[in-house]
Amino acid sequence: MKSNWIVFIHRDTMILCITLSLSLILLFSNNSKFIDALEADITDSYLIITSPQRWYRDILSTKEQNNLLVQRLIQLRLVHSQNEHFRIENENLRKMLNFSTGTPLSLLPANITNRHSVLLQSIIIDVGADRDIRKNQPVLDMIGLMGKTISVGEMATKVQLITDKNYRVSIRVGEQRSLGIFIPTHGKFGVLEGVRKSMDLNVGEIAYTSGISDIYPANIPVARVISVNKDNDRPFQDVNVEILAELQNFNYVFVVQ
Amino acid sequence: MKNTTLIIHCVILICVILLQAYFPMIYMGDITISPDIALVYISIMAILYSRFRIILLAFILGLLQDLISQVSLLGLFSFIKSLSAFSFGFIKLHESVWNVNLKRFVLILIYFIHFFIYFYIIINDNGSWIIILQYSLLQTIFTYGIFGILNSFIFKRRII
Numbered sequence: 181m182k183s184n185w186i187v188f189i190h191r192d193t194m195i196l197c198i199t200l201s202l203s204l205i206l207l208f209s210n211n212s213k214f215i216d217a218l219e220a221d222i223t224d225s226y227l228i229i230t231s232p233q234r235w236y237r238d239i240l241s242t243k244e245q246n247n248l249l250v251q252r253l254i255q256l257r258l259v260h261s262q263n264e265h266f267r268i269e270n271e272n273l274r275k276m277l278n279f280s281t282g283t284p285l286s287l288l289p290a291n292i293t294n295r296h297s298v299l300l301q302s303i304i305i306d307v308g309a310d311r312d313i314r315k316n317q318p319v320l321d322m323i324g325l326m327g328k329t330i331s332v333g334e335m336a337t338k339v340q341l342i343t344d345k346n347y348r349v350s351i352r353v354g355e356q357r358s359l360g361i362f363i364p365t366h367g368k369f370g371v372l373e374g375v376r377k378s379m380d381l382n383v384g385e386i387a388y389t390s391g392i393s394d395i396y397p398a399n400i401p402v403a404r405v406i407s408v409n410k411d412n413d414r415p416f417q418d419v420n421v422e423i424l425a426e427l428q429n430f431n432y433v434f435v436v437q
Numbered sequence: 438m439k440n441t442t443l444i445i446h447c448v449i450l451i452c453v454i455l456l457q458a459y460f461p462m463i464y465m466g467d468i469t470i471s472p473d474i475a476l477v478y479i480s481i482m483a484i485l486y487s488r489f490r491i492i493l494l495a496f497i498l499g500l501l502q503d504l505i506s507q508v509s510l511l512g513l514f515s516f517i518k519s520l521s522a523f524s525f526g527f528i529k530l531h532e533s534v535w536n537v538n539l540k541r542f543v544l545i546l547i548y549f550i551h552f553f554i555y556f557y558i559i560i561n562d563n564g565s566w567i568i569i570l571q572y573s574l575l576q577t578i579f580t581y582g583i584f585g586i587l588n589s590f591i592f593k594r595r596i597i
Contacts, residue, residue, distance in 0.1 A: 199496040199519035206512030222504040346509035
């Protein structure tokens, strides 16, 4: 009886060791091509599984969103008329200074198939290689940077969220446009590393992408400064920030192409 | 395992995957909680059936969860789910030795350790033990809540 029990325990321990070893191999080989292909296939399958959810969500939210959009449209028309005046003035000034003109971003809208929670470090969107999506394209919502594409299936794409532990983005912040690195900490919060102590930074200032990286164009809003601490023994100040992108109740995002 | 039993288990497994995808979120201020249905399923199965198969099942479910939800930490869920399934098995092994309260305590402790390891790894702010504990506790409470509802109303307290 006792020997049977020992065999039973050993068999369980053996399978546990095998599964734990496999998990560790996966943890340390995230960049393998096989894993990439598997991720792309699972992403496509997940899109099919959650299609009824997207359908009823679309039906339920259409009227409410329509009302909100009408209000927003009126507000934006007023802002637009103001901005049009500034644009003409700005164009004239740029011509006087011989500035080159930047091309506007091309945005592809996409629906989200899963919802963000503390257990999720990624989202799946319903556009894929069929819509010319590639790896490492920035993803935005209406307010700010949300992440980047990480695994592209035929019909769906996995997006690494800005809240992911290993997400980093080069930013500029403050009046002096000082460089720094945005690092997420938990929930919708993060820190800016490498911001010089000599730079005056105020609560409420917005950090924008610097444009230095190959992935992110410049001037995409990333996070808002919520606290600044210069009282430390490092050459840089501690800057705590709040992510601007809406991480709750979002339905669609835009992929920068 | 008979063919009909196998089919029933496959159907339940598909339901668990669908339920995990469709389960509503719980918003608590800045925190969004989503009870881990897969963990509840693994705990029920590990208490009712042989631990050997359930560890494998936990690994596969964890891997699926990883492929959908993780980017840089692929393998994390499969690691902690396999470990949890092994630990749940102790409740079955000590079925006649432990009383109900002790079994409940062990179950909650395993849920808590599962979430604590997860949040300890994914949260960058190493100094924020309170935040890690807050997330882990909330996830444990909601996940145990689902287990409690299933145990009371569907299994008529046959699990614990």
